Amino acid sequence: VSDKYAEPLNGVDRYAVVGNPVEHSKSPLIHHAFALQTGQDIEYSRVLAPLDGFAMTVQSMRETGFKGANVTVPFKLEAFHLANHLSERAHDAGAVNTLLFNTESIVGDNTDGVGLIRDIEQNLGISFEQKKVLLIGAGGAAEGVLHPVLEQHPQLLVIANRSLDKALKMVKKVEDQGEYRFVSVNAYAFDDLKGQQFDIVINATSVGLTDTKLPLPRDIFAEGALAYDMMYGRETPFMDFARRHGAAKVSDGMGMLVEQAAESFFRWRNIRPLTAPVRAQLRA
Ligand code: NDP
Numbered sequence: 001v002s003d004k005y006a007e008p009l010n011g012v013d014r015y016a017v018v019g020n021p022v023e024h025s026k027s028p029l030i031h032h033a034f035a036l037q038t039g040q041d042i043e044y045s046r047v048l049a050p051l052d053g054f055a056m057t058v059q060s061m062r063e064t065g066f067k068g069a070n071v072t073v074p075f076k077l078e079a080f081h082l083a084n085h086l087s088e089r090a091h092d093a094g095a096v097n098t099l100l101f102n103t104e105s106i107v108g109d110n111t112d113g114v115g116l117i118r119d120i121e122q123n124l125g126i127s128f129e130q131k132k133v134l135l136i137g138a139g140g141a142a143e144g145v146l147h148p149v150l151e152q153h154p155q156l157l158v159i160a161n162r163s164l165d166k167a168l169k170m171v172k173k174v175e176d177q178g179e180y181r182f183v184s185v186n187a188y189a190f191d192d193l194k195g196q197q198f199d200i201v202i203n204a205t206s207v208g209l210t211d212t213k214l215p216l217p218r219d220i221f222a223e224g225a226l227a228y229d230m231m232y233g234r235e236t237p238f239m240d241f242a243r244r245h246g247a248a249k250v251s252d253g254m255g256m257l258v259e260q261a262a263e264s265f266f267r268w269r270n271i272r273p274l275t276a277p278v279r280a281q282l283r284a
Helices: 027-038 054-063 076-082 088-093 112-123 140-150 164-177 237-244 254-269 276-283
Strands: 013-019 042-048 066-071 098-101 106-109 132-136 156-160 184-188 198-203 221-229 249-251
Touching (some): 027 254, 054 098, 076 106, 076 140, 088 140, 112 221, 112 254, 156 164, 237 249
Parallel strands (some): 013 042, 013 066, 132 198, 156 184, 198 221, 221 249
Antiparallel strands (some): 066 098, 098 106
8 A cells, every 4th residue: 555646557457536635534544455455456545636636536547457436525526527438326325425437437436335335234234224214414425325324224314514505405405306206305403403312323524534413402302213324434523413312323424435345346346345344443
């Protein structure tokens, strides 16, 4: 795993995570573990792209023989526009976190949603079916998981966001598509959440990065509820709030991170790595 991308390598397929900042990304560790486990001879590095130079960075990567990339903050939207071909889930999400470079084209995919669903349903063993779900946030991460959550047939999905207009826009998009009439989908401001309880509460905001508290009512968690923070690597104020106010299960987003990486790895290498050993390795 190297931190440089301009060094030619001898026939090894190269991948990287591109972002700004990117130095703290765990993706090289995860993909290296997947490669060892599956016997794939790949190189995976971190690439810091200038804030105004994402397209140029991708161009250089293609010219120096990269086969694909993961895209992280703040370039997921740019990656969406840069791709010449989009998977259905990238199209639905309006954002791209995985790129595949072919000779003539750049294919964009989004594996965040499938990562979240696999972590909650398979790893934590909690089904979305007929549950009341609260999705907090209306940024790229929330958009990326919206359709995959709706596909699990919850009874109700409420999107709550500080800027209500963004949550309303997400609801309108779902309504216009008309695919999910079996689910009640609403947008609320934080104040409107008073008196409501949810079975699954997902924090898809970036407040954990600054240790900011969300203004949530104390009785937001229904009996047996899951509180899931997409942020990973440490206890966030949201996780602490959930533990103190009745959530039966509290999780960070480490599992989602590993699952989305596994799906990217599968897209690139056509082989699905086991995620449990890598989750354990990261926790350790
Ligand atoms: P964005 O910048 O696109 O969105 C940020 C969101 O956070 C917006 O909804 C914003 O609200 C909200 N927000 C920011 N500050 C505050 C605040 N002080 N109070 C209330 N709301 C606030 O970020 P992303 O959607 O890309 O990422 C969100 C989080 O998800 C990050 O922490 C990221 O690390 C994590 N993530 C984890 C993944 C994983 O695999 N575990 C994958 C992808 C993301 P507003 O619209 O009002 O500005």
